[in-house]
Amino acid sequence: MGGPITAALAGGRAGGRAGRSLWLIWAIALAAVPLLNKLPADSPFYLSDFVVSVTGKWICYAILALSIDLIWGYCGILSLGHGAFFALGGYAIGMHLMRMIGSRGVFGHPVLPDFMVFLNWPALPWYWHGFEYFVFAAFMALAVPGTLALVFGWLAFRSRITGVYFSIITQAMTYALMLAFFRNDMGFGGNNGFTGFKDLLGIPLQTPEMRSALYVASLLALMLSFLLCRFIVSSKLGRVLVAIRDAESRVRFLGYSVTAYKLFVFTLSAVLAGLAGALYVPQVGIINPGEFSPANSIEAVIWVAVGGRGTLSGAILGALAVNGAKSWLTTVAPDLWLFVLGGLFVAVTVVLPNGLIGLLRRRKRDEGNGQ
Amino acid sequence: MIKLRTLPTIALLALAMLICSLAPRPATAQGAAADPFAAALERLAGGDFGQIVEGINALAALGDARAVPILRALGDNALAKRQSDQRLAILRDDGPIDAATGTRLEPADRAAYAPIGINNRVRVALRGALGRLVLFSPDDAERLAAAQGVYRSRAAENLPLIERAYAAERNPRIKAQLELALAATRLMSPDAATRRAGVDTLGASSSAEARALLVETRAAANSDAELVAAVDRALASLDFRLQIASAAQTFFQGLSLGSVLLLAAIGLAITFGVMGVINMAHGEMVMIGAYATYLVQEAIRAWAPGLADVSILIAIPAAFLSAGAFGFVLERGLIRHLYGRPLETLLMTFGLGMIVQQAVRLAFGAQNREVSSPTWMQGTIALPGGIAITQNRLWIIVFGLAVLLATVAVIRFTRFGLNMRAVTQNRPIAATMGIPTGRVDAMTFAFGSGIAGMAGVALSQIDNVSPNLGTGYIIDSFMVVVFGGVGNLAGTLVGAFILGIVNKVLEPYAGAVLGKIFVLVAIILFIQRRPRGLFALRGRFVES
Amino acid sequence: MTTPAAPAAEPVLYLDGVTVTFDGFRALNELSIVVEPGELRTIIGPNGAGKTTMMDVITGKTKPDRGTVRFKQHDLTRLDEVRIANLGIGRKFQKPTVFDHLTVVENLELALKGERRPLIVLFARLDADERARIDEVLTLVGLTARARAPAGLLSHGQRQWLEIGMLLMQDPELLLIDEPVAGMTDHETHETAELLRRIAGERSVVVVEHDMEFVRALARRVTVLHEGRVLAEGPIDHVQNDPRVIEVYLGR
Structure with a gap:
């Protein structure tokens, strides 16, 4: 499932040449999974719907990892609250999906989602209006995380909250949002969040066509995010970001507004995380406040660390590798998973600071030297 | 005869x-x-x-x-x-x-x-x-x-x-109750003067019951303007006292929460504030302390039931030592390789916390373990004015302050504290003066971890002992340290109590959850004005 | 009729009565210093005399409790580091700070005077003039051979020069240079003095230094700071023979 993509991607990027082969990998990954899904079920190459949706989910995680790598790997900002942006994007699409249920809910109310009927709410709260339009919801999925990041980042960067302080307050931010979304009177379904979605753009979510479409959309989004991030990190702005990471106050004395740069990249990163969340929710069919849990955010950071921060393909590779391992281990030996994940945190910081990509590059270099 | x-x-x-x-x-x-x-x-x-x-x-x-x-x-x-x-x-x-x-x-x-x-x-x-x-x-x-x-x-x-009993009564608590009874009964009297006397007495009391009586009297006394006026006066004075009592109660609850935060934060103030090591496994140190308390209790139940009442006292050093030993090993084995890389330390310790939590979950099960309070910590103390204080909370406040004082004493007056200050202030010079900096680092970290373990003893008295016990406190304790000013124990104390009290003051208006959110938002805004906390150190060395 | 003041009369840098306290400790105590256009000024003083704090005040890192700090007509106490840098004040830190993960050329590119807004920087490309300017500075600081090397791989002296080169890319009117020759060989020290003398003239340069050889090599006006205020000021020979300066340096 994830194996060939992972290996191929790693190989392509580890060589350091984003050449034709990379595009080929993208194209294959894009086409192969939905096509293999179309094969007859008894074919050895057949990929089940389940595999398609799991892979699609991982791709969303890869976008999230990319967004974290952009700020952490390149600008040295460690956000422990990126899960919040992911979840907000997911909630925005979730609201659209809830509105699309219409009168097919348990209570059969034409407008109100089930949980509102259950809470005896007379009408839709003002902030639910507009979400019946997909375009509006899609816009909000990006705008809400972006705006939150803009405001939060402005407050934090302006007063030069850096390093671990920033990490801690971002963690507090996602924690506060989690507590807030657990509340029924927030109007986001409380504990249970949103589920029981029916269809998107008129097509039922459960159909293979829809699943394939979501998969392709996620992969395209990942590709575009990757290209955007690559454009940014290879521009002069990207070099300013690295400079901020290396010596923040020096950058300031060179006349760059560090606040503006951080704000720019933090907001963009939050938008990408929101995009990931928006693509994720229709594929998993549920969103609840648990997505805001601080552990989720920090786990996403570790994907990046495992893959190799400061390299965009490392972030993608890390997300796929760790989630692949998680899927496998939680079925084989569920008790062990947390040990492995915790061990990854330790291993990646103490012995493998450059992650898998760093390891691959070193091996490549060593081979080169040997010849 | x-x-x-x-x-x-x-x-x-x-x-x-x-x-x-x-x-x-x-x-x-x-x-x-x-x-x-x-x-x-x-x-x-x-x-x-x-x-x-x-x-x-x-x-x-x-x-x-x-x-x-x-x-x-x-x-x-x-x-x-x-x-x-x-x-x-x-x-x-x-x-x-x-x-x-x-x-x-x-x-x-x-x-x-x-x-x-x-x-x-x-x-x-x-x-x-x-x-x-x-x-x-x-x-x-x-x-x-x-x-x-x-x-x-x-x-x-x-x-x-009642008058006779009131005159004869010596016990102050019963006398107060009798006074209320007297007043309440006087309200029933056919004599207007007696009724008014009753109203006045009730007005001077501070119980919600008395207030209900007064309201009732006022409703019944529609024709008697004088009585109504007297009742209104009495109600005003009673309400004032009730407010004070409720404020005092809130204050106490805030102190109690604050002392829990304090206990969890003192250790952090050492490891994070003094050493600059951000230990996300700090909550797990607290959890280890709580489980140590549980184990001591079980051991005493099995082998020395007579000591049940002092089990918690035995648990304090046990928790300190077990969490401290864990901290020592952690510092020597892992953290010291990451000095100067705070973000990596953060991630590494978070992962380590996960491992410890899962290990404890597998060893003890995911369900809550019960640690019972010794008899001398049970019950409530009623203060005049209707303020009730639960004994165990009171003990935790005392314990929190005692731990803080002990910590300050260790830092100020012991050889170890002197070495610790020397190493944190100027490592190379401390090393040239023959101070084993590596060992001091390890001991300092172990000390901070041990304090976290003692926090676990206190938490076992008011919270469920479960593998994720510490998780609920870690963010709050970090907030305390950041709010109070990193590297400053006085700031930790004030920060903990302010946060505790503000939390409790907000609770009735906003509910526990919204109150917590407000506090988090307030801290984020507060850091705007004072990025280095309430008791910030200033100077050119601060940023390096 | 009054004679209009000669343009040269307006100082580049004007500090008057500047006081900074940290928790009761007076880092700067009624400090007053004036730097003329094109001047190369050396500032010396024992540890804790307030040299670095003075730099911090000028560049906006530290706000003074009171006093006047002017750069030409600009009141620097009201501006932050970024604004001050963009006004044309460049600063070299005591500890060489360059961007280790960027190459020498990239370091210089970032310092290049020009647009600093993120969205414009995102699409910025070097034009021929700018390339020429980078080459010029590379030659000036002697790093042409290492142009494509990451700054992290440079030697200590090379890092110092790279940082000076970055200052030059900024094209500032005033350069503040904190201990430029710390850790340099004698040869490098000599070259650095040469470099600074070349730079001064078009721009004003303020150098803080401990190394008396170097100060003598610069051979310009010297200000001695002690306990946050000016103890003596004048040519190096004059200052070296001032009994108060001798007392401060040799102890009492």
Whole structure:
């Protein structure tokens, strides 16, 4: 499932040449999974719907990892609250999906989602209006995380909250949002969040066509995010970001507004995380406040660390590798998973600071030297 | 001589008078004929229910504690007349005794006694009378219950009785209750002045019950403008005092929460504040301390049940040592490789926390483990003004402050503390002066971790001991350290208490969750103005 | 009729009565210093004399409790580091700070005077003039051979020069240079003095230094700071023979 993509991607990027082969990998990954899904079920190459949706989910995680790598790997900002942006994007699409249920809910109310009927709410709260339009919801999925990041980042960067302080307050931010979304009177379904979605753009979510479409959309989004991030990190702005990471106050004395740069990249990163969340929710069919849990955010950071921060393909590779391992281990030996994940945190910081990509590059270099 | 009082005939009374006059007891000076107690007892034996009720009421009005067992016996159908001489007797399982004197009566055979029958009217009278009479019981608890009883019944006829009991009462708590009862009963009086006196007394109290009474009185006293005005005045003064009481209660709860935060944060103030190591496994250190407490308790239950009450005291060093040892190993094994890389340290310790949590979950199970409080920590203390303080919370405040003081003392006055300060202030110079910096680092980290373990002992008293015990406190403790100013124990103290109190003040208005959110947002905004906390260090060295 | 003041009369840097306290400690105490256009000024003083704090005040890192700090007509106490840098004040830190993960050329590119807004920087490309300017500075600081090397791989002296080169890319009117020759060989020290003398003239340069050899090599006006205020000021020979300066340096 994830194996060939992972290996191929790693190989392509580890060589350091984003050449034709990379595009080929993208194209294959894009086409192969939905096509293999179309094969007859008894074919050895057949990929089940389940595999398609799991892979699609991982791709969303890869976008999230990319967004974290952009700020952490390149600008040295460690956000422990990126899960919040992911979840907000997911909630925005979730609201659209809830509105699309219409009168097919348990209570059969034409407008109100089930949980509102259950809470005896007379009408839709003002902030639910507009979400019946997909375009509006899609816009909000990006705008809400972006705006939150803009405001939060402005407050934090302006007063030069850096390093671990920033990490801690971002963690507090996602924690506060989690507590807030657990509340029924927030109007986001409380504990249970949103589920029981029916269809998107008129097509039922459960159909293979829809699943394939979501998969392709996620992969395209990942590709575009990757290209955007690559454009940014290879521009002069990207070099300013690295400079901020290396010596923040020096950058300031060179006349760059560090606040503006951080704000720019933090907001963009939050938008990408929101995009990931928006693509994720229709594929998993549920969103609840648990997505805001601080552990989720920090786990996403570790994907990046495992893959190799400061390299965009490392972030993608890390997300796929760790989630692949998680899927496998939680079925084989569920008790062990947390040990492995915790061990990854330790291993990646103490012995493998450059992650898998760093390891691959070193091996490549060593081979080169040997010849 | 006392038994003479129960004699029904004049002749015997005369004889009694003669004997009593000979006896040296002052009580006997009254004389039997004038003795209202004896007269009331006579009525009980009188025959018809009307007389019995009169007798009961007469006994109740006397306020003589001796009547209590007699009336109880009557209620239990155990009061009887001796067939031979109509003397009142209480039929106990071990034989009849004289109702008046408590001495044994002959014959022991029950057939020689005729029980005194009662009906519902008598029962009602009995209940009221007993309620009033217990006011004079020698037992504090009984008197208190009686005082609460008359307060609730509010019968105007009780007034003289309550006045008498109030005058005689020595126990301040019961006296206060009686004062309330007196006031409440006065409200029922037909006399306007008495009613007003009652209103004033209630106004001077500070209980929600008194307030309800006043509101009720005000509603009933629509015609009496003067009374209404008095009630309004009383209500205003009562409300003010109730507010103070509730503020004091909130304050205490805030202190209590603050001391929990303090305990969890002191260790962080050492590891994060002093050493600059951001330990996300700090919550797990707390959890280890709580499990150490649990294990000590289980060990004592198994091998030395007699020590159960001091189990928690044994747990304190046990928790300190186990969490400290873990911290030592952690620092030597992993953290020291990451000095100067705070973000990596953060991630590494988070992962480590995960491993520890999962290991504990596998070893002890995911369910909550129960740690019981020793008896001396249970119960509540009632302060005047209706403020109730739970003992264990009070102990935790004391413990938190004690740990803080001990920490300060260790840093200030010990060799280890001196080394620690030297190393954190200037590592190279400390090293050149022969201080083993590596070992000091390890010891400092172990010290901070040990304090976290002691926090676990305290938390085991008020929270569930479960593998994710520490997770709930870690963000809050970091907020305390950041808010108070990193590297500053005074800031940690003030920060912890301010956050605790603000949390509790917000709770009634916003609920626990929203209150917490407000506090988090407020801290984020606060850091805007003072990025380095409440007690920030200033100077050119700060940023390096 | 009054004669209009000669343009040269307006100082580039004007500090008057500047006081900074940290928790009761007076880092700067009524400090007053004036730097003329094109001047090369050396500032010396024992540890804790307030040299670095003075730099911090000028560049906006530290706000003074009171006093006047002017750069030409601009009141620097009201501006932050970024604004001050963009006004034309460049600063070299005591500890060489360059961007280790960027190459020498990239370091210089970032310092290049020009647009600093993120969205414009995102699409910025070097034009021929700018390339020429980078080449010029590379030659000036002697790093042409290492142009494509990451700054992290440079030697200590090379890092110092790279940082000076970055200052030059900024094209500032005033350069503040904190201990430029710390850790340099004698040869490098000599070259650095040469470099600074070349730079001064078009721009004003303020150098803080401990190394008296170097100060003598610069051979310009010297200000001695002590306990946050000016103890002596004048040519190096004059200052070196001032009994108060001798007392401060040799102890009392």
